[in-house]
Amino acid sequence: MSSQIRRRPSGAAKPLTFRTFLALSAGKAVARVARLAGRGGGTSITGMVARKVDPHILRKIVLDRGEPVVAITGSNGKTTTARFTAALLRGEGVTVSHNSAGANLVQGVTSLAVRSADLRGRLPGGVLVAEIDEGALPKVVPELSPMALLVTDLFRDQLDRFGEIYAVADAIESVAAGLPAESALIVNADDPMVATLAAKREGRRLNFGLALDHSTDRITRAADTIRCPRCRADLAYEQIYLSHMGDWHCPACKLRRPKLDVAVTSLEVMGLDRTRFTVKTPSGKLTIEIPQSGTHIAYNAAAAVAIVLGLGLPLEHAAASLKSVGPAFGRLEKIEADDRTIILAFAKNPTSYNTTLRALATEDEPRQLLIAASNTLIDGEDFGWLWDVDFESMAPRVERAIVSGTRADELANRLKYAGLSPRKMVVVEDRGPALNAALHGLPVGGRLVVLSSYTPMLEVRDEMRKRGWTGRFWDA
């Protein structure tokens, strides 16, 4: 079946300028070359080149034509939520283009549009699902005018890039407040700072969150925002579900978590492989099982469900659409490497690290570990947050750790102070040799856990692709 997507009212599509045509051609050509050369599928360079030729390319082919866009931002879960959203929409017969490789800066989003459009700048219809970095949001959103904007959560993520979490919140606030009334703003009600974003805005708004009768987490050192977003008093929680996310209220000014429109009412995390949960929505109850593990998976799926509702589309095939959505690349992704198994676990801040470590602990992992951190524009420069990760809980299990990446120094020192003996650690900065060292001595049937921030994870995964163990990350 096919579902109707409202088009935004927009002026008659302006004829394409020659410049835009050139930008599209150049971008597409670069994408093809990059793909052939195996250089990351052109997920960023396409947009970079197209914008060089025509800086307004994104606005012209998306905004000016009234293409329906879903924008997904926040600290964690953007990629996974985008995948769930795409699956749900496709399940309802909607064509979807999305930046599945996590290239979410302005170049990445432009790449998505350029690659999806034909040479006359026409998108294939349906919905463009764009994952957008919190920092790039103020620049990208005015060029898209999304029909739905989702804010997943706000965690400390690369303070060296954004200064402070409050600056990120301010940037998102101004974007959210400026969203047209007919667009849906979808927020995580369990995250106090997100729940209260654009509180004065009048327009469509959907709150999602968990409504379980028990906590699934406790406040840890990685808690980021547990002050009342209105009066700055300490918040109190009925239940805590994930880091600072939960059923919160302010004892001082009586601000409470808003009423949930989409609520996860039961949740069962089954080892490293599956999560089963029920979601209550205005249009009924869904029982969903997803081949990925963790509380955050329920959050991401609830967010995707809220997006579909926000677009005014049905959810008739939701369970079937989600039942085979495996992990995005590096999200506890299992890879068979000859006779061994490699688990790729992507982690980029204390909360995603702690969430991942907790999931791994359910299977008494990691024991054989390849762990990496690199300073890049994407991964950040300051790795001080590694000291907020609960590596202490992991250290007793680790039998051997290969420490890699350009910041292997900081990571190895952190692990030493977490109680991992330096005798169990080998520092191998380069990712290829590190993978060799990690696999060397791993017995047949053994399991290697790779824990890493974004860039080294891509590099390790690329090494594995060269060995024929996995596809390219942009196909994952």
Next chain:
Amino acid sequence: MTEPKAPRRKTAAPKRAAPKPAPAKPAPKPAVAPAKSPPPAAARVAPRRRRPETHDHRPLRIAHLYPSLLNVAGDGGNLIAVSRRAEWRGIPVEVTAVEKGETPDYGRFDIVLFHGGQDVEMEVVAADFIRHGPSLRRAAEDGVLVFAVCAGLQLLGRRYVSNAGEVMEGIGILDLETRGGPQRFMQHAACEVTIDGVAETVVGFENHSGLTELGPGCEPFGRVLAGAGNNGRDGTEGARWQNVFATYLHGPCLPKNPWLTDRLIEIAVSRVEGEPFTLAPLDDEMEDRAHSVALAKAMANKGRRTALEAAHLVRGRKKS
């Protein structure tokens, strides 16, 4: 958010570290020095080289200020570094989290750690911390070791005046004042710190917009080698008065500056035991490596204001 509890402290020390003492006996010993048995003969010959394995220490009492409010930038690593490096020498530690609303007697502590935080949290802390002034001042005059970072430095000073002219009062045990600056310094940084006549390089990551001026009543913590230091102008980094050490260096600072960490522990232990105390050396290969990488980054970045272009994204959005 909780203070690291017992399990953390039980973490096994690396086996190749300095020989551990016999299983830590509970040392039901009076807190202060006089009750100690006379040092062994060897120690009398070389008093600054007392061997830790022949000696029971009473726990170092560490106050960790506002851990749930001042919890960004990994500064909690400073507590981890002090604790582990003391324990690896057979010196137990006892950590007390001091949260909002509490009024501790700082005379009970040997080490006080006061870390950085974001602006909003800093305001909450400032309003609460002002009550701690008299007690912390007495303790500092008495030689209690204080190590403060960023917001901690600013609130130990006299006041912080934001760009908008709002005044946040500090407790003034450091003769310094901070004003909001026009931009943020975010970069790897290094300075030279002199303690007991020995100068060493100290490295870290600075992330602040406040501009601090030192008064005559305190010295700088260090001299800037790379980075902005207190104000990007006069070459001073941080502040020191008595055993109060304050710096802008996050990183966290102490784990990658084992020399500094050990000096701080020695100062605290010497005060507890009433005589100069020297820590046995450890194998610091990991720490030295982290130190030298950070130093190289700081020196390579010299003269720039931020480590990353992307920091420009939100420049000007911050109010202080």
